[in-house]
Amino acid sequence: MKRSYLAAILLLAACQRPQPEAADPTRSGEATEPTSVSAAAAPTLARVAPILRGVWVKADYLADVARTKSPLKSARKLTDLVAFSVEPGRANGDSLLVDANYNNHEAATFQVVLRPGLQPTSLPTTWSDYAQLTNFYELAYRLSPTDTVLVLNKYNQQKRLLQSVSYSRIPGVPPSNSAPSDGLQYFVNRQLLAGTYTALDAKGNKKEVRFTPTGQVEGLDNFRQYYVATDFVVTVENNLDNLIFDIGTKRQQDYVYTISHDTVRLYNARVAEPDLLRGPLQYTLVRVR
Template sequence: MKRFVPLIISAALFCSCDNNQQSADKPLNQGPELLQQFKPLINGTWVKKDYIKKVKKSKSPLEAVDHGVGVTVFRIDISKMKGDSIPVTAVVNNHEAANLTLRFQPGRNTTTIVFGNDELSYKLKNNDTTLIIYHYDNKTKETSSAQYIKAPDENKVGDLATAMNLMINQAILSGNYQGTDATGKPVNARFTDDGKVSGLPGLSTYFVQNDHIADPQHSHDEIMFNMNAAGQKSYSFIINKKTLYLYDDAEHIKSNKPSYTLKRKRD
């Protein structure tokens, strides 16, 4: 499989840390110490931090597409460890599945372990763990890094798509809404973290499109309701401050004729 590499911020490896922040900043020895240092911290599903941050700030996965390159989500299940290695499932560019191998062997730097063709480390701040993938470019001799935050525990099954969807939903959409439909009829709707919706007639599930390789020509953000089920319906959407506008298509966006205008209520 073709390798894809995260292309975010260049960084010097492992800055010094204060009392509330720790990293793998001590030389690692191949053997039990190496395993025991990483093993308690890395189990779970990990989502690209800069991508989720950009989605939240812009309220638009389409606006964040440049941050959704390389490995965007991966799962480490330490129960699958064989010898000194763990097979790791991953998604690249929010589109393509990939299989990587995490090896409990020192990387190029004494503070990393081998992760596919790249290297993995971590940092701790206030008991929160961030994983970091480092990539060394042999041509430019430069190092790039990507940080990953842990998805909620609901994703123990290792469903990478569910993990990414949940993080996006939490970032921009989950909550209670009050508003009107196109005829002015009052609407009270609820969007949950796990992709359930209530209060919109005939609609029970939703999915915020984040795979823009599969749909590169789409000009606006899209929500798909009842995906792969009866009554499937897609709306383009715009979130302006706390108001969610759902449109039948791009023409309705141009004419500013939303099918639903929903203002998010305070929790």
């Protein structure tokens, strides 16, 4: 069934889903004039561009959602700078504009300054600590033969390290101003649902269903797209793990889901304001190995 607060759910989904942000060149990723990197910054950009390029998501969230199979249980990890996207072509002057996902609920931007930081492998940033404005952040990188990790280091005014947060690159996400949200969603889709299933509906009908990491679905009651809720900042009718098929269309259908080993169960979503409740089981999907 569709939720009674459809308008509210669509507003929530608008916060969760990447949205175009036209008419603002600093947010679109397309400058109105060719960018020009300063002579002093050019060597640093050339060195770090292949290291920083891509979409990066908090590593502890990725590990936690892989373990819990529940974005709701793992949502506590999605605080402060959750994800960001680096496209070296956006460098201008002595800095590089970076799109960011804040609290998995808001879009943001910050600058990476193209000069050495406190460490040989770190760069100053303009990311702010609003709880203590004298603190500052640097973006560092760690290289290994098999992986690259970015680390956001927070320092106090005396340059004492207070906190380090690691980020992992999400491959396969094209650059855009919505890439930080896209990257997080892509990982969740791939980790939880992407693949082929044998599905049994409530009437005993069997079918083959396929979910893609980019949010498409085939073989399930003519649905075309799916959206897994990952933003639980707003809890009204959003207190259980849930997904929405064909959001914003006449075909929209909302389900509560559980995942156990290789089995996904979809339940009708029921509402007892302000809560979302789990209704009757509608589909049992067993992953095809």
